[in-house]
Amino acid sequence: MADNDIMETLGGTCAVIYGIIRETYLFWQSKGELVDGYCYLTEPTIYKRTMYGKRLQRAAIKKLLEHGLIERKFCGMPRRQCFKILNFSQSAQMNLQVGANEPTSSYKRTDKSAQMNLQVGANVCLSNTRDNTRYNTRAEEGGEEGELYRNIQQYGMLSPLLAERIKKDIDDYGIAWCKEAFEVAKRRGKANWSYAQGVIKRWEGEYGRVEKPWELERNDRKTNSNRQSTKARTDVDWSKESDEIC
Numbered sequence: 001m002a003d004n005d006i007m008e009t010l011g012g013t014c015a016v017i018y019g020i021i022r023e024t025y026l027f028w029q030s031k032g033e034l035v036d037g038y039c040y041l042t043e044p045t046i047y048k049r050t051m052y053g054k055r056l057q058r059a060a061i062k063k064l065l066e067h068g069l070i071e072r073k074f075c076g077m078p079r080r081q082c083f084k085i086l087n088f089s090q091s092a093q094m095n096l097q098v099g100a101n102e103p104t105s106s107y108k109r110t111d112k113s114a115q116m117n118l119q120v121g122a123n124v125c126l127s128n129t130r131d132n133t134r135y136n137t138r139a140e141e142g143g144e145e146g147e148l149y150r151n152i153q154q155y156g157m158l159s160p161l162l163a164e165r166i167k168k169d170i171d172d173y174g175i176a177w178c179k180e181a182f183e184v185a186k187r188r189g190k191a192n193w194s195y196a197q198g199v200i201k202r203w204e205g206e207y208g209r210v211e212k213p214w215e216l217e218r219n220d221r222k223t224n225s226n227r228q229s230t231k232a233r234t235d236v237d238w239s240k241e242s243d244e245i246c
Helices: 004-010 012-030 043-050 054-066 088-101 111-139 143-153 160-173 175-187 193-207 213-234
Strands: 070-075 080-085
Touching: 004 012, 004 054, 012 043, 012 054, 012 080, 012 160, 043 054, 054 070, 143 160, 143 175, 160 175, 160 193, 175 193, 175 213, 193 213
Parallel strands: none
Antiparallel strands: 070 080
């Protein structure tokens, strides 16, 4: 999730992009699958989660690099961007070094801004620990809720932000709705929670808060299919029939 200090210092776009990079990094770090200390995160993935285009993404990443909060390199074929979250000491040292090297006319950095960078680094470390614990325990829960989290995790990262969205939908609509909606998403080749949310909203709009709207939907589709089949059999163009008597 977006860090308030980063939002105040660098802006909302930078805070959101940093939050996504951090969540991805911590996820692969917890699995021990970082590549030389870096994690993959492509521009299309960031766009899917934020709707930020390439220009916004690149401007935000440039600021994060300049302030020493992340490192980036390109690797693989085709080339993919990889990120590393710098720890507190690295971030603080790089921020202070940037402040010493930058011309006064460009940024006009002061001791107060350097202290703010140190505070950002401390808050990032604390927030990282909280988020890492939270999204790991979601998938370890028992019962139907834990089963749903594990099912979703098979198709992508279960980040803290995504886990909170799912939890809210479970509280609002119930676990049965959420499980069935994700099954519908999987059958249609759209195994992501955004698609499942769309299914839930459609059920609510068409059938209200009934117990099993998916069964009503299947019955409606079956009825419509039978009607179309009957119409196709009855709509015969008799003008093309032969006048001959068999």
